[in-house]
Amino acid sequence: MATKSPFNLSRCARPNILALQPYTSTRDDYANDDGVILLDANENNFGPCVPIAKDASSDAAAANTAHGITVQSALDPAALQLHRYPDAHQIPLRQAFCDLRNTCKDTAARPLTPDNVCLGVGSDESIDGIIRAFCTPGKDKILVCPPTYAMYQVSSDVNDVGVVKVDLDAEKGFALRPDAIAEALSGDASIKVVFICSPANPTGNLIPHADIKKVLQHPTWNGVVVVDEAYIDFAPTTSLVEEVNMWPNLIVTHTMSKAFGLAAVRLGLTYSPHPISQLLNNLRGPYNMSAPTVALAAAALQPEARARQEENQAKMAEQRDRLIRELPKIPGVGKFLGGFSTNFILVQFLSKPADEGGVPDNAIATAVMHDLATESKVLVRYRGTQVGCLGSLRISVGTEQEVTKVLARIRKTLKDGYGLKTKQ
Ligand SMILES: Cc1ncc(COP(=O)(O)O)c(C=O)c1O
Known part of the structure; x- marks a missing residue:
């Protein structure tokens, strides 16, 4: 008993x-x-x-043999130093992610640096971190565009944060409705985060950058726009990531779970302007990135991989x-x-x-x-x-x-x- x-x-x-x-x-x-x-x-x-x-x-x-790199060689037990805490900052890995995405010819977009990056245990941790950084429990809200990825709602429920929904336009191929979103943001200052998934899950369509920018250009709203690009490397388009230094309130999330084929490794990341990135890095656990995760991610960014x-x-x-x-x-x-x-x-x-x-x-x-x-x-x-x-x-x-x-x-x-x- x-x-x-x-x-x-x-x-x-x-x-x-x-x-x-x-x-x-x-x-x-x-x-x-x-x-x-x-x-x-x-x-x-x-x-x-x-x-x-x-x-x-x-x-x-x-x-x-052709590619020269394997999980086994990446996970060299001696190099992993398993008895030590991993590096809390992971600057070389953050730099490697910037190098991967810095392809922009547009001189207005400042190149990404490690200051723009925050690593998470999958995008799911990044999503949770963003909600915790911006939304006060029991008071603030996020806005999502259904049908969409379920974890935005789950993380909001965990954090006692409300969810406002502005559906995608199913009649128009699941297009974003920037005007309806703008109206919702004008009417409710407690909305702090807008999640836009592009390419979208479960509908697989791309949201045009122009539509996302209409939300970013809201004249009075004080909040952040998160573009979840988990599937971007499957899409015939460029990522919005190269524009994070052009907007004060744009966060782009990526993951190694999809195109890289490393879902079990659990590595997601945000790219955002430095002040936001600083907040997200301050908020995350200092050792959230395990040494094996970091070693495999670094291997996945090598040319062979x-x-x-x-x-x-x-x-x-x-x-x-x-x-x-x-x-x-x-x-x-x-x-x-x-x-x-x-x-x-x-x-x-x-x-x-x-x-x-x-x-x-x-x-x-x-x-x-x-x-x-x-x-x-x-x-x-x-x-x-x-x-x-x-x-x-x-x-x-x-x-x-x-x-x-x-x-x-x-x-x-x-x-x-x-x-x-x-x-x-
Ligand atoms: C749109 C979207 N974002 C994020 C994730 C989760 O990514 P991670 O495995 O990095 O947590 C998924 C997984 O299915 C997804 O569909």
Whole structure:
């Protein structure tokens, strides 16, 4: 029996924390064993840009020899100094990220320096840090543009910060609505942070820089604009990162989880003007970057790893084109939503084939997701309840074999009949 104690969790913990629901993903709903194909979280299924040397005879080892750098060589135990705290400032790594992004020819944009960078344990830590830096709990708010990345809301809930929503315009390909955002900002001075995701998750479209700049140009609002560019390296465009020294209140977030294929390493970063970057660096834990994380990130920025990343991106683009080409040939598959500037697609499923008058249908989308998971061990993400995304699944782009499996299962599920709908 527990010791008698005056402690009462529900009266001791913060009410907003007590109200939190545990984070769940498709991986909690379906078996996630070795044979499962993971197309639910937009990871890089083509592998890390720093390859793992397994055995000398494998294809991977051959590729490693060509690229000369491996996870094993990056994680030299002696160099890691595991008994020491890691460097608290990580200036060389921050400089390497600046070198990666300093390509701008525009002389008005001052080059990025380490003073513009703050490293985080994934973008998720960066997002949380920004909210904590600018929003007073129980008083201030953030503004998000649904459908969008869920962690903006989660971090706000953790921090007891309100969330104002200005939906993307689903009728116009999930375009940003700068005028509606401006109106919201004019009407509510407690909004301190606007999150804009571009390329967008889950819709995969790019938000034009001109639209983002309209928000930055608000004449009276005192707050920061965060552009989450987690997927920028998949997009046929330049990053806004090179403009952070041109705007006093622009923060751009990047991550190594997507194009670099290093989701397990947990490294995200912000680029922002020095005064903001200073705040974010003051706020983060001094040793938030572990030595293995820093070593792998540094290896990923070497030319060999960049070359491998580009090879993987070309393979991903090939398979994304294949999905774009093949999915519409399957009766019952509806429209793609949004755009194709990421390593995933968002596609609708219909109540019956389009030529029989089918309309987007959440029950069919759910049934397809369930069938993919249970019959083919492929996990994808159901997005049917998101604004403007009725009947949709978000499918990360996998390897050639994985895409073959996805296409075959969807074809079979829909061919076997819409009776599935009544089985729910
Ligand atoms: C838009 C967006 N931002 C950030 C992240 C998270 O990045 P990280 O793995 O660096 O926390 C994701 C992950 O799916 C994402 O989709």
